[in-house]
Amino acid sequence: MSTSDARLERLVAPIAGDLGRMRDILARQLAERSHAVSDMTDHVARFRGKQLRGALVLLSGDATGNITDEHPAIAAIVEMIHLATLVHDDVLDGAEVRRRVACVNQRWDNQVAVLLGDFLYARAFALSTDLSSRLASRALAEATRRICVGEIEQSTLRYDFELSDERCEAIASAKTATLYAVACELGARYPGGRDDVGQELWHFGQEIGLAFQIVDDCLDVVGEEAVVGKSVGQDVEDGKVTLPVLHAYRRAGRAAQARIREIYTQPGLAHRVQLLRAACDLAGGVESAMARAAELAESASSRVARLPESSARAALEELAGYVVERRW
Amino acid sequence: MSTSDARLERLVAPIAGDLGRMRDILARQLAERSHAVSDMTDHVARFRGKQLRGALVLLSGDATGNITDEHPAIAAIVEMIHLATLVHDDVLDGAEVRRRVACVNQRWDNQVAVLLGDFLYARAFALSTDLSSRLASRALAEATRRICVGEIEQSTLRYDFELSDERCEAIASAKTATLYAVACELGARYPGGRDDVGQELWHFGQEIGLAFQIVDDCLDVVGEEAVVGKSVGQDVEDGKVTLPVLHAYRRAGRAAQARIREIYTQPGLAHRVQLLRAACDLAGGVESAMARAAELAESASSRVARLPESSARAALEELAGYVVERRW
Numbered sequence: 001m002s003t004s005d006a007r008l009e010r011l012v013a014p015i016a017g018d019l020g021r022m023r024d025i026l027a028r029q030l031a032e033r034s035h036a037v038s039d040m041t042d043h044v045a046r047f048r049g050k051q052l053r054g055a056l057v058l059l060s061g062d063a064t065g066n067i068t069d070e071h072p073a074i075a076a077i078v079e080m081i082h083l084a085t086l087v088h089d090d091v092l093d094g095a096e097v098r099r100r101v102a103c104v105n106q107r108w109d110n111q112v113a114v115l116l117g118d119f120l121y122a123r124a125f126a127l128s129t130d131l132s133s134r135l136a137s138r139a140l141a142e143a144t145r146r147i148c149v150g151e152i153e154q155s156t157l158r159y160d161f162e163l164s165d166e167r168c169e170a171i172a173s174a175k176t177a178t179l180y181a182v183a184c185e186l187g188a189r190y191p192g193g194r195d196d197v198g199q200e201l202w203h204f205g206q207e208i209g210l211a212f213q214i215v216d217d218c219l220d221v222v223g224e225e226a227v228v229g230k231s232v233g234q235d236v237e238d239g240k241v242t243l244p245v246l247h248a249y250r251r252a253g254r255a256a257q258a259r260i261r262e263i264y265t266q267p268g269l270a271h272r273v274q275l276l277r278a279a280c281d282l283a284g285g286v287e288s289a290m291a292r293a294a295e296l297a298e299s300a301s302s303r304v305a306r307l308p309e310s311s312a313r314a315a316l317e318e319l320a321g322y323v324v325e326r327r328w
Numbered sequence: 329m330s331t332s333d334a335r336l337e338r339l340v341a342p343i344a345g346d347l348g349r350m351r352d353i354l355a356r357q358l359a360e361r362s363h364a365v366s367d368m369t370d371h372v373a374r375f376r377g378k379q380l381r382g383a384l385v386l387l388s389g390d391a392t393g394n395i396t397d398e399h400p401a402i403a404a405i406v407e408m409i410h411l412a413t414l415v416h417d418d419v420l421d422g423a424e425v426r427r428r429v430a431c432v433n434q435r436w437d438n439q440v441a442v443l444l445g446d447f448l449y450a451r452a453f454a455l456s457t458d459l460s461s462r463l464a465s466r467a468l469a470e471a472t473r474r475i476c477v478g479e480i481e482q483s484t485l486r487y488d489f490e491l492s493d494e495r496c497e498a499i500a501s502a503k504t505a506t507l508y509a510v511a512c513e514l515g516a517r518y519p520g521g522r523d524d525v526g527q528e529l530w531h532f533g534q535e536i537g538l539a540f541q542i543v544d545d546c547l548d549v550v551g552e553e554a555v556v557g558k559s560v561g562q563d564v565e566d567g568k569v570t571l572p573v574l575h576a577y578r579r580a581g582r583a584a585q586a587r588i589r590e591i592y593t594q595p596g597l598a599h600r601v602q603l604l605r606a607a608c609d610l611a612g613g614v615e616s617a618m619a620r621a622a623e624l625a626e627s628a629s630s631r632v633a634r635l636p637e638s639s640a641r642a643a644l645e646e647l648a649g650y651v652v653e654r655r656w
Contacts, residue, residue, distance in 0.1 A: 034477050036484040091419060091442045112483055114419045114442055119476035121446070125453050126469035129462055137465060141454035148447035149362050155440055156364040 004326055008050060011319055014311040015058040021072035022054050026079055029123050040116050044083060052212075052319075053183045054079040059319070060187025060201045062312035063304065066194065067187075074136050074190060077124045078183045081144060084120035085179075087113055133191030143182040150174025158239035159264055161249050161257070168243050169210060172217070177209025200303050204316070207300035212323045214293040217242035218286045221273055233273030239264055243292065245276070248285025256280045290324070297324045332654055336378060339647055342639040343386040349400035350382050354407055357451050368444050372411055380540075380647075381511045382407040387647070388515025388529045390640035391632065394522065395515075402464050402518055405452045406511045409472060412448035413507075415441055461519035471510040478502025486567035487592055489577050489585070496571050497538060500545070505537030528631050532644070535628035540651045542621040545570035546614045549601055561601030567592055571620065573604070576613025584608045618652070625652045 012019055030041035054075035061067035091110050121144070128137040154171045157163060184205030189198030220235045221244055235242050241249075241264075249260050259279045263272050276282060301320040307313045340347055358369035382403035389395035419438050449472070456465040482499045485491060512533030517526030548563045549572055563570050569577075569592075577588050587607045591600050604610060629648040635641045 032477065034481055036480050037477050040480070088442050088446060091438055110419055110438060112480060114416050114445070115476050115479045115483070117442070117446075118416060118449070119473060119480070121449060122469055122472035122476060126466070126473055129466040129469055134457055134462060134465075137462075138454070138457040141450055141457055144450035145447060145454055148443045148450060149360065149365055151443045152364050152368070152440060152447070153362055155443070 007322060008052075011315045011322060012055045012059070014315055015055065015062055018058045018062075018067070018072045018075070019051070019055060022051075022058070022075040022079070025073055025076040025127075029076060029080060029127060032119075037116075037119065040112070041119075044087060044116065044120075049086075051079055053082050053179055056180060056183040056205060056316075056319075057187040059312050059316050060184040060205075061190075062187075063307050063310055063316055064188040064194070064197050064201065065308070066189065066197075068191065070131050070190065071187065073127060073131060074186050075183075077128050077136065077140060078179065078186075080120050080124035080127070081140060082179060084117045084124065085147060087117040087120060091117075131191075135190055135192050136186055139182050139186055143178045146174050146178045150176075150178070154240060157241070159241065159261075161241055161246070161261060163241055163246060165243070165246070168241070168246055172213040172243070173206065173210050176213035176216075177206045180209030180212070181205035197307075200306075204300045204303045204320075207296040207303075208320050208323050211293040211296040211300070211320075214243050214289050214296075215324055215326065218244045218289055218293075221245060221276065221282055222286050233271070236264065236272040236276055242289075244282070244285040244289040246285070247288040248280045248282045251284055252280045293324045297321060335650060336380075339643045339650065340383045340387070342643055343383065343390055346386045346390075346395070346400045346403070347379070347383060350379075350386070350403040350407070353401055353404040353455075357404060357408060357455060360447075365444075365447065368440070369447075372415060372444065372448075377414075379407055381410050381507055384508060384511040384533060384644075384647075385515040387640050387644050388512040388533075389518070390515075391635050391638055391644055392516040392522070392525050392529065393636070394517065394525075396519065398459050398518065399515065401455060401459060402514050403511075405456050405464065405468060406507065406514075408448050408452035408455070409468060410507060412445045412452065413475060415445035415448060419445075459519075463518055463520050464514055467510050467514055471506045474502050474506045478504075478506070482568060485569070487569065487589070489569055489574070489589060491569055491574060493571070493574070496569070496574055500541040500571070501534065501538050504541035504544075505534045508537030508540070509533035525635075528634075532628045532631045532648075535624040535631075536648050536651050539621040539624040539628070539648075542571050542617050542624075543652055543654065546572045546617055546621075549573060549604065549610055550614050561599070564592065564600040564604055570617075572610070572613040572617035574613070575616040576608045576610045579612055580608045621652045625649060 027045070030038075030045050032038045032041060057075040057078055058067070058071055061071045091113050125137065125141065128140055131137070150171050150173070154175060157167075157171065181202045182205070185198045185202035188194065188201035217235060220232050220242070223232045236245070245260075249257060252260060256279055260276065263269065263275045263279060269275065297320040301317045304313055304316045304320075355373070358366075358373055360366045360369060385403040385406055386395070386399055389399045419441050453465065453469065456468060459465070478499050478501070482503060485495075485499065509530045510533070513526045513530035516522065516529035545563060548560050548570070551560045564573070573588075577585060580588060584607055588604065591597065591603045591607060597603065625648040629645045632641055632644045632648075
């Protein structure tokens with residue numbers, strides 16, 4: 001277990017019981033009589049990741065004194081939606097299939113990945129309709145729509161270096177922070193009411209979600225593959241202009257800017273991220289983006305500091321720090 | 329307007345007003361502030377197709393005396409789910425991308441097609457949570473899950489000529505008939521209760537949906553591209569063993585069976601469906617599969633014949649016939 005793992009484990013200690021219940025529900029939901037399907041969900045379940053979003057539902061519920069018997073189910077639904085987005089993220093476009101044959105999932109093809117993601121979404125929505133209040137179904141369907149819009153916007157803004165910080169952050173917010181925000185909001189106000197606390201926790205989730213994405217974007221350009229645990233440089237390959245790159249681009253001279261655009265757009269280039277590191281002050285861009293992430297985490301932390309003291313509140317505050325300090 | 333179009337137009341006449349309302353709702357739901365998204369939904373809206381599933385919600389409601397103000401919204405939700413499945417059907421796997429470059433959607437790539445489908449699902453579920461009863465959300469989330477399981481099962485049973493009729497039909501039912509069945513069921517019993525009529529209409533939808541799929545499978549192997557309006561032979565390309573092919577295979581001698589398997593599996597073959605036509609008595613297989621479709625349509629028709637006489641009931645009966653007589 002790495003230091004990071006141990007820290008996360010400690011963070012979620014106040015909700016360990018409910019987290020176990022969430023995992024049980026998740027396992028039951030992923031089970032399916034069809035062998036073809038359960039074979040795949042077994043595979044997906046192994047990549048369960050940090051389960052931060054599910055944990056946020058429970059911590060937010062606990063810290064606001066709003067935890068109910070249904071919170072573990074809501075946490076499981078949020079995790080299923082997250083899993084569905086991950087599975088769909090793995091679908092490659094035509095160009096990528098040709099360029100990255102080695103990375104294409106060898107066990108199942110694109111079409112099955114699409115169906116599996118759809119299955120996970122459907123399971124998540126079906127489970128949400130069993131809850132006593134419709135608040136979760138509503139909030140999560142709406143959140144899913146916002147996530148898709150954010151992803152589509154991002155894909156149409158590839159290679160766009162004229163992007164404002166605001167627009168860049170709005171996209172990162174929509175595609176990533178949305179699920180964090182709704183997780184925290186539902187934790188704090190499900191099954192209903194308590195609008196002010198719900199809204200405050202929504203903002204908390206929004207800020208740490210955006211901070212999380214910015215850190216992700218930074219790790220993608222300057223992280224070490226062995227530490228991050230996934231291939232770095234993918235955003236550059238995909239033509240995504242993220243906040244650290246945008247900041248590095250703005251600080252660069254004209255010649256360097258032209259070179260950056262060339263690295264992003266010229267077909268057939270290998271190791272684009274290495275070329276990018278050589279072409280501009282990427283570390284400077286990362287530093288400035290990380291400062292923004294820290295500012296967001298700070299603001300998030302101050303929101304929950306107003307809640308009554310509890311171990312769950314302390315965990316939320318520490319989580320805000322964890323999100324910007326993590327190295328993976 | 330073709331004869332088929334005119335016939336369909338006449339069929340839906342009893343519910344013309346509600347069908348217009350359904351189309352208005354659909355148009356509003358597909359609108360999205362994001363230009364990137366609305367550009368795509370505009371494109372998708374142009375392929376609105378026959379809107380049979382939406383019409384079935386309304387005709388079933390009308391024929392059972394159960395129509396409510398919310399029926400047009402339910403019909404729109406069903407159509408959105410159908411659109412989402414169509415968009416996701418267009419996602420190609422790696423092999424296909426390489427084999428069928430010319431067919432890959434030139435305007436948007438796989439990833440965007442996945443996101444657009446997800447957006448449509450999310451919109452559909454979000455709209456369903458605005459309805460007064462949760463019956464539609466529940467039934468449609470569950471139906472979506474069944475559709476995905478059916479599609480995944482089908483993809484794992486490619487190239488399998490030992491398939492039983494029962495299994496083959498179970499897959500076609502899950503992937504296609506499910507949405508017809510739930511459309512008819514919701515039409516008949518939304519917002520709740522009336523279980524017996526709801527169940528009868530569920531079976532009606534199930535039977536015409538399966539008949540529709542069998543006819544589709546037949547058109548894929550013996551239809552004329554110009555008439556069907558889409559490329560034929562796709563199932564053979566995809567390795568899908570459909571009912572008409574299965575029946576033709578069973579009637580074939582050993583040598584012909586080996587040839588059929590070869591046509592399905594040998595890499596790099598062109599015009600597989602033409603080869604298949606030459607290799608076995610495909611017309612015989614189609615005839616036998618069509619007889620099964622007619623039997624299903626007949627059973628479906630007899631179910632609604634028990635409802636009180638009305639123009640909507642007459643339309644449902646005729647629709648059962650239309651489904652097996654259509655040539656596109």
